Amino acid sequence: MLESLKNKHIIFGLKKIIADTCFSLGRIKIMHVCGTHEQAISRYGLRALLPENLEVISGPGCPxxxxxxxxxxxxxxxxxxxxxxxxxxxxxxxxxxxxxxxxxxxxxxxxxxxxxxxxxxxxxxxxxxxxxxxxxxxxxxxxxxxxxxxxxxxxxxxxxxxxxxxxxPPAMDALLCQKDNRIDGFLAPGHVSVIIGGKAYAPLTNKYNRPIVVSGFEPADIFYSIYLIAKQIKENQPKVEIEYRRAVEWQxxxxxxxxxxxxxxxxxxxxxxxxxxxxxxxxxxxxxxxxxxxxxFNLKKQVQDSVSFKNCLCAEVLKGKIYPNQCPSFAKTCKPQHPLGPCMVSYEGSCAIFYTYRGNKD
Amino acid sequence: MCLAVPLKIIKIEKKFAVARVGSLKRQINIEMLDNLKVGDYCLVHAGFAIQKVDIKAAKEMQDILSQIPNARKPKK
Missing domain, CATH: 3.40.50.11740 (HypD, alpha/beta domain 2)
Known part of the structure; x- marks a missing residue:
């Protein structure tokens, strides 16, 4: 039943309507906050199919x-x-x-x-x-x-x-309230949304006027969600939409x-x-x-910010300021076998995913 | 981490069920879901069924996608 979500013809059809929708728009930056979304985007090389003025960047999506x-x-x-x-x-x-x-x-x-x-x-x-x-x-x-x-x-x-x-949602709020965030819309995480429902994002769209679309994890899910975000931007009607309706409800x-x-x-x-x-x-x-x-065990609770690691730009990757391959250590001194920071460790970390699929055009 | 896989329920025993994907069978906890029946598909995360898959909504999505005009056939 889910075969159409991977069908090449459908993906290329969606590519065309995304490009048509974005044609008259300026630069668009969409953030996702889910390691499984990054897995699908990188694995299927979806970034290569997006128009030049649209980028999809990873945020804090890996626990x-x-x-x-x-x-x-x-x-x-x-x-x-x-x-x-x-x-x-x-x-x-x-x-x-x-x-x-x-x-x-x-x-x-x-x-x-x-x-x-x-x-x-x-x-x-x-x-x-x-x-x-x-x-x-x-x-x-x-x-x-x-x-x-x-x-x-x-x-x-x-x-x-x-x-x-x-x-x-509080992490999405923290990113959106940064003045230089440049985030025009969010692909919301499908399985987090199974629990919290689409409704949980409504305060964010109301506060920041940004489209938020809850997306599934197949290539067509992600492309159709990107199209819905682009359409909302074009029509200037930001709202929460659920693309992943086979699993996510509003409540x-x-x-x-x-x-x-x-x-x-x-x-x-x-x-x-x-x-x-x-x-x-x-x-x-x-x-x-x-x-x-x-x-x-009478352990201490955290009261200050965590440490950062030398030559590691994981913090910038997690904020969606840079792509993993823009970190000078990426694939040189930082590899899954010898990771400098956490994003190169987890199989859901953006750096590890970029490393795994670095042969794919992005 | 938030990965969830659709599994088919093949046996239910109180709070637990046996579910299957391909040749893999696994016992899962189903207490988060009401009215789960044998034959239903549910999303399983870390040993727990977290949602029943809505087959009607999946078919509707398939219909939406089938109406997307195909721009061109991909190169082989």
Whole structure:
């Protein structure tokens, strides 16, 4: 059924109507905030098909890349100094903290286990009641409900999480309120929007008069969404539209949002590269403090901006100021095998994706 | 990270279901969704079904795309 979303004829048809729509317009810069969108754009070489006056740039769409060094430091401290076993998603392993990564901690004897789901981490904790297990709970609104659902069921007492879940709309707001942002529209992330609904972006369109289109992940999804943004700009009618209607509704996903509200409060949060963003972080409610590794192991909460790395322009990449290949270290001193910054580590990081598909014309 | 894959439900047992994509079968948590039936497709993220795929909306999108005038046939 989804074959037409990859059909070459349809893609070239969309290419033509995008070009026609943009013909009389000035320069247009569209930002997406989703690593999976960047994967599709780079993999299918979609940038090469866009008209010269339209660019699509990546923003802070990779949760691993946005996780500040401070959180990695806490995980490293737990694993090396408190004899805790850390469970995490695979791409967290190589991201540098201010001193070392979890992978380097593992080489020094730390116990670190990669899991696919928080459920796997809980099952492991149940089977090993003699050790403390801390799960690195990262991700945006797509992943946060899975953490909530897990905690709302009975978790073993030797299990806790280091909560690093973040919200996407406040980050979009933070980027749009920068005067030099030059962002003319957003491709909104499809699976974050499954949870929060299209409605969540309405305050942003009202405040900044920018089109926001929730897009799916196939090439035709992305091209049709770009066409809808260009059409809104041409007609000067910015609004929220949902292209990814097979999965996203205007209203939020009720049960998931109810689980989020029962489990988390929302506070200011630090983002790597973007600094502190108001109301952009999920923190565990007080009633879950026994499952909060910060409380359980008396760890510090972040109170200042995270460190930056020498010769690494990840911060500029995350803000959408430059493309990964405009960083002087890209593919020279910074490669997936030896990453300088987080965007080259995660398979959803813009730099790693650009590196993987660097043979494709962009 | 926010990757979600459409899987077909083949068996339901209370809060969990067995779902399939190709030859891969996996147990998934379905407590975020009501009224899920065997044969439904749902998006699965990190072991949880987060949304039922709306087949009608998918077909409507297919119709919209089929009406896009084809500018030219791509070079082979």
């Amino acid at each position: 691993v890349c946005c996780t500040p060094a401070f959180d990695i430091d806490n995980l490293v401290t737990l694993s090396l100094e408190k004899n805790v076993l850390i469970t995490c998603f695979g791409d967290m392993l190589k991201v540098m903290g201010s001193r070392i990564s979890l992978s380097q901690a593992k080489a020094r004897g730390a116990k670190v286990k990669i899991v696919y789901s928080i459920l796997d981490a809980i099952e492991f904790a149940r089977e090993h009641s003699d050790i403390q297990v801390v799960h690195s709970a990262i991700g945006f609104e797509t992943t946060a409900p899975t953490t909530a659902a897990a905690l709302l069921n009975n978790c073993p007492t030797n299990f806790s999480i280091l909560c690093s879940h973040r919200l996407i 939020p996903q009720k049960k998931a949002v109810s689980m989020l509200k029962k489990t988390f409060d929302i506070e200011n949060s630090f983002w790597r590269g973007l600094g502190e963003i108001a109301n952009s972080g999920f923190v565990l409610k007080n009633k879950f403090k026994d499952f909060d590794a910060l409380h359980k």
